Amino acid sequence: MSNNRVLRVKNLNVRYQTQQGPVHAVNDVSFDVFQDEVFGIAGESGCGKSTLIRALMRLLPDSAEVTANEITLSGQNLESMPERRFREEVLWSKMSLVPQSAMNSLNPVYRVGNQIMEAIQAHSSKTNAQARERTAHLFDIVGLQPDLMDNYPHEFSGGMRQRAMIAMSLALDPGLIIMDEPTTGLDVLVQERILRRIREIREEISSSIILITHDIAVIAEMSDRIAVMYGGYFMEQATAIDLFETPSHPYTLGLKNAFPSIRRKGQELISIPGSPPTLIGECKGCPFWERCPFSVEHCSNETPAIEKLAQYHEVRCFRHKDTPQLRELASKKGTWLSLD
Amino acid sequence: MTTKIKDSLFKPLKKIVVEQYGIITSNRMGVIGLSFLLFFLIVAIFAPWLAPHDPWEMMYDVNEEFASLRSPSWEFPLGTTHLGYDLFSQLILATRTTLLIGSVSGAISILIGANIGLIAGYYGGKIDELLMRFTDILYGMPFLPFIIVLISLFGRHLEFIILAIVLIIWRTSARVIRAQTISIKQRQFIAAAKARGCSDFRIIYRHILPNVMPLLLLYAAFNIAWSIITEASTSFLGFGDGDTISWGGMLYELFLSGKTRVAWWWFAAPSICIILLVISLVLISRAYEEVANPRLRKR
Numbered sequence: 001m002s003n004n005r006v007l008r009v010k011n012l013n014v015r016y017q018t019q020q021g022p023v024h025a026v027n028d029v030s031f032d033v034f035q036d037e038v039f040g041i042a043g044e045s046g047c048g049k050s051t052l053i054r055a056l057m058r059l060l061p062d063s064a065e066v067t068a069n070e071i072t073l074s075g076q077n078l079e080s081m082p083e084r085r086f087r088e089e090v091l092w093s094k095m096s097l098v099p100q101s102a103m104n105s106l107n108p109v110y111r112v113g114n115q116i117m118e119a120i121q122a123h124s125s126k127t128n129a130q131a132r133e134r135t136a137h138l139f140d141i142v143g144l145q146p147d148l149m150d151n152y153p154h155e156f157s158g159g160m161r162q163r164a165m166i167a168m169s170l171a172l173d174p175g176l177i178i179m180d181e182p183t184t185g186l187d188v189l190v191q192e193r194i195l196r197r198i199r200e201i202r203e204e205i206s207s208s209i210i211l212i213t214h215d216i217a218v219i220a221e222m223s224d225r226i227a228v229m230y231g232g233y234f235m236e237q238a239t240a241i242d243l244f245e246t247p248s249h250p251y252t253l254g255l256k257n258a259f260p261s262i263r264r265k266g267q268e269l270i271s272i273p274g275s276p277p278t279l280i281g282e283c284k285g286c287p288f289w290e291r292c293p294f295s296v297e298h299c300s301n302e303t304p305a306i307e308k309l310a311q312y313h314e315v316r317c318f319r320h321k322d323t324p325q326l327r328e329l330a331s332k333k334g335t336w337l338s339l340d
Numbered sequence: 341m342t343t344k345i346k347d348s349l350f351k352p353l354k355k356i357v358v359e360q361y362g363i364i365t366s367n368r369m370g371v372i373g374l375s376f377l378l379f380f381l382i383v384a385i386f387a388p389w390l391a392p393h394d395p396w397e398m399m400y401d402v403n404e405e406f407a408s409l410r411s412p413s414w415e416f417p418l419g420t421t422h423l424g425y426d427l428f429s430q431l432i433l434a435t436r437t438t439l440l441i442g443s444v445s446g447a448i449s450i451l452i453g454a455n456i457g458l459i460a461g462y463y464g465g466k467i468d469e470l471l472m473r474f475t476d477i478l479y480g481m482p483f484l485p486f487i488i489v490l491i492s493l494f495g496r497h498l499e500f501i502i503l504a505i506v507l508i509i510w511r512t513s514a515r516v517i518r519a520q521t522i523s524i525k526q527r528q529f530i531a532a533a534k535a536r537g538c539s540d541f542r543i544i545y546r547h548i549l550p551n552v553m554p555l556l557l558l559y560a561a562f563n564i565a566w567s568i569i570t571e572a573s574t575s576f577l578g579f580g581d582g583d584t585i586s587w588g589g590m591l592y593e594l595f596l597s598g599k600t601r602v603a604w605w606w607f608a609a610p611s612i613c614i615i616l617l618v619i620s621l622v623l624i625s626r627a628y629e630e631v632a633n634p635r636l637r638k639r
Contacts, residue, residue, distance in 0.1 A: 059535055062465075091537035105532035109550040118546075119536045168536070 004035035006175050006208045007056075007095075010070035014048070014055045014232075017063050020280050025051040025064075027232040030306070033176065038202070038209045040223030040240070042216060042255075044276055048232040049212045050100060053178050057097055058086060074175050093123045093172045100180040102165035106153035112161075113139075113149025116168045123172055138167040141204065143197055159190035163197065170205065178210045183218060195222060216259045220244060225312060228252050231277050231287025234306075238313040248315045248323045250292045253330035270333045286317070293335045294319055294326050360557075364627045373623025380617055384436045391429035395585055398424040412605050419605035422597045430585055431609050437586040438617070441498070441571045445505040446564030452506065453513030453563075454549075454556050460514070461521025462544050472518065478511045483570070484577070491579050498581045505570050513559040520552045554628050561625030565618045572614050587614050 014026035025048045033039045043049050055066045056078075071078040073094055078086065099105045106115060116138060117131040126134065136146035142163040153161060162182065169177050182198070183191040195218065202209065213219050219226055220240060227237040228251060236249040247253050254272040274291040286292070289299035299318060307320045319326060329335045364370040383390060393399065399407040399420055410420045418427040460471040487504040494500045524530065525548060533547050549556075574580060575588030576595065587610035594606045 057535055059531060087537045087539070091535065093537070097532075097535045099528065099532050099535065101528055102532075104528035107529040107533065107547050107551070109553075118538070122537050122542075165532075 005032050005072075006035050006074055007033040007210075008070060008072045009056070010068060012052070012055065012066070012068040012071070014051050014060070015065045017065070018280070023279050025232055025279060026055060029229075029232075029234050031227060031234065031237060033208050033210060035175075035208055036202075036206055037224040038211055038222050040211045040213070040219040040226040041229055042213065042219045042226060043229030044214055046276060046279075047229045048279070049214075049229055050180055052229075053097070053180055053210065053212060057091065057095065057178070058083070088123070092119055092174065094174050095176045095178065096169040096172070096174040098162075098165050098169045098177065098179040098182050101185065102162045102182065103158050103185065105165055106156075106161060108153055110152075111150050112153055112156065112164050116149075116164070116171055119168050119171045134171070135167075138170055139164075141170060141201060142167040143193075159186055159194065162186065162190075162194055166194070166198070166201070170201065170207075173205065174207060176210065177207050178212070180212045181214070182211070183215070184213070191218075198222070216255060228255065232279055233287055233303075233316060234314075235288065235317070236313075236315045238310075242310065242313050246313075246323075247327070248309060248313070248320055249317050250294050250319075250326060250330065251288050253327060254291075254336065257330065257336070268333065270336055273336060293338060294322075294329070364624055367627040367630060369623045370627030373620040373627070376616055376620035377624065380435055380439060380613075380620070383432055384439045387432050387436045391432045393426040393429045395425060395430040395433050397426070399426050400424070409599060409603055411603075418609045419603070421593065421606060422599055422603070427590070427606060427609055430590055431587070431613065434585045434587045434590060434610065435613070437498075437581075437584045438568055438571065438588075438614075441502055441505070441586070442564045442568040442617075445502045445509065445567040445571075446560060448502070449506045449510040449563045449567070450513055450556065450560040453510035453559065454517050454552075456510070456514040457517025457519075458521050458544050458548060458552070461518035462525055462540070462548065464522070468518070471514075475511045475514050478508065481508065483508050487574055487579055496579060496581050498584060501571065501574060501579070501581060504574075505567050509563050509566055509570070513556075513563060516559060517552055517556060520555050521548055524548050524551045558625045558628040561621045561628065565621040565625075568614065568617060568621075572610075587611075 009032075010030045012026055012029045013024075016023040016025055027048075029052060031039070041049050041052070051060065051064070054060045055064070056071065060066065068079055073090065076090070076094075078090065081090065106112060110118075113132070113135050116135045117128070120126055120131040120134055121128075132149075135149055139146045139149060144160060144163050144167065148156070148160070153164075156164065166179075166182070169179075179198070183194055186194065198209070199222070211219060211222055223240050225237070225239050226243045227234045228243070228249065229235065230251050236243065236247070236252045238246075238248075243252065244256070247256055251272075254270075257270040258272065260269060272291055277287050277290070279287075285298075285300040285302055286295070286304050289295040292299065296318060302318075304316050304318045306314050306316050308314050309320065364374050399416065401407045401410070401415055406424055407416060407420045408424045409422050410416050412419045416426055416428065418431060420426055421430075456471050456475070460468040486508065487501070490500055490504045525543075530543060530547060533543050538547070571580075571586060572588030572591070575586050576592045578592055578596075580586055580589045580592065590610040591607060594600055594603065597603075600607065
């Protein structure tokens with residue numbers, strides 16, 4: 001992990017205005033992505049992962065209100081950049097996206113290769129032949145036969161379409177690739193093949209990757225650093241090793257319990273009772289306090305601040321000083337059941 | 341160099357023609373519609389050579405007798421009018437006017453309707469509101485008073501008849517294409533195209549337009565059919581261009597002559613032609629509808 005910062009986000013907030021009131025989808029999120037690293041963002045559905053990256057790429061509907069103290073991508077301030085310049089100079093050429101459900105992200109009436117060529121030609125003055133050559137090369141990188149370029153999306157299988165989308169994201173050698181659930185909806189074998197391919201690509205090119213998924217196994221396998229997101233907040237942020245060896249937030253502890261370990265056979269999985277907050281209306285206190293077995297009084301009316309535990313280890317919890325004790329308690333089923 | 345330009349221009353064009361031909365001919369009804377349409381087209385193109393007589397010439401039969409109100413015979417295949425005009429020649433020349441009005445106002449109306457629908461549907465919000473309320477106002481516009489005003493202002497010219505037809509007809513296609521655009525713009529691949537940095541123009545015309553194309557062609561065929569019917573009714577009511585002859589205009593002449601009860605051949609021929617041409621277009625549009633809506637397909 002080099003110290004070359006690719007992306008810096010500070011205090012990012014996203015609010016949606018709805019008829020039921022404002023939805024606080026992303027709250028006070030700060031993180032850095034360094035060169036050549038995979039930054040994983042884990043969290044359950046509806047915790048604000050996709051909103052976060054859409055805010056970065058400016059793909060949110062007009063009803064969303066994005067505020068941030070700082071968003072810089074390789075030294076460029078993105079926040080104040082006008083829409084047109086952002087679209088022409090940043091989108092895809094510096095920051096690309098493998099969208100959620102990449103399977104449906106190809107226009108059904110165009111040949112797959114042409115759509116990748118479009119991405120190339122929208123941002124460079126390459127001729128058709130050059131763009132075609134580049135596309136063939138990209139197909140090769142992601143492990144697709146280059147002669148499949150002239151096929152239509154419906155002639156591709158799910159895994160092939162996913163790879164085509166990954167090829168498209170690589171088209172302009174962006175410094176940052178955001179992958180939103182790149183393996184969701186694929187069977188385990190295809191998933192494994194795609195992940196292996198992403199790992200191989202990482203070695204070939206020098207892009208940083210933000211990997212977003214709800215699949216803890218995928219994120220553990222792929223990421224250098226991981227952020228755990230809940231209720232629009234980053235609850236804990238640490239290197240992958242730290243996060244799994246010394247998890248510090250009660251929510252991370254709960255997640256770890258719910259995830260099967262191959263080393264300890266026969267161990268019963270413990271789930272976290274309750275369900276995530278709706279995020280509608282004014283959120284007061286820690287979003288996790290209702291489901292947290294260790295909550296104390298002021299958890300419900302005061303949002304905990306970020307506490308730094310180590311260089312890359314941050315946690316948002318009032319009880320971060322009691323972690324060793326909490327870790328032990330959290331591994332017992334009774335602790336969680338007492339909440340019901 | 342020139343062959344390159346030729347290639348880049350004609351290859352896609354050829355592909356489009358082959359593709360469209362394939363869509364229409366994959367459906368038996370479409371084949372029937374296409375053959376009728378081609379028949380009318382050929383008649384329209386070669387009309388001056390096909391018509392045996394001048395449509396405004398008073399005819400005399402072999403016995404040098406004035407041929408007024410003759411029923412169909414070998415000499416006058418579709419009979420004559422009370423002024424002795426040959427209806428067969430009139431019908432052939434009228435095909436030209438009718439097809440011209442139909443195709444021109446059909447094409448212009450779908451052009452306007454498609455663009456307004458795409459822009460309103462894609463941008464939404466205030467632009468949508470503005471364009472659609474404008475469409476609603478046109479929906480409230482009664483056609484005949486509108487065309488009467490237009491013609492009394494500008495005179496009975498073909499251009500203004502086409503203009504009047506276009507202004508009335510585009511509204512339905514705009515609404516339908518707007519609805520389809522709204523549905524397509526929410527699909528994943530549009531978001532993906534946006535993420536790729538495509539401009540709005542590119543998204544509308546390169547990503548959404550091809551996806552609404554079957555519907556657009558369907559409404560183009562509808563619009564042509566409606567233009568022909570509308571032209572016939574305006575001509576029948578006496579608002580047609582006096583210098584040209586159209587099927588509706590022929591019926592108007594019959595109405596003026598007061599011989600409707602006697603001269604069955606006079607109204608039969610133009611009416612049947614109107615019906616056949618409109619049916620042929622509806623059959624073609626049905627072939628497109630099967631592309632747009634696969635549930636109509638026979639399995």
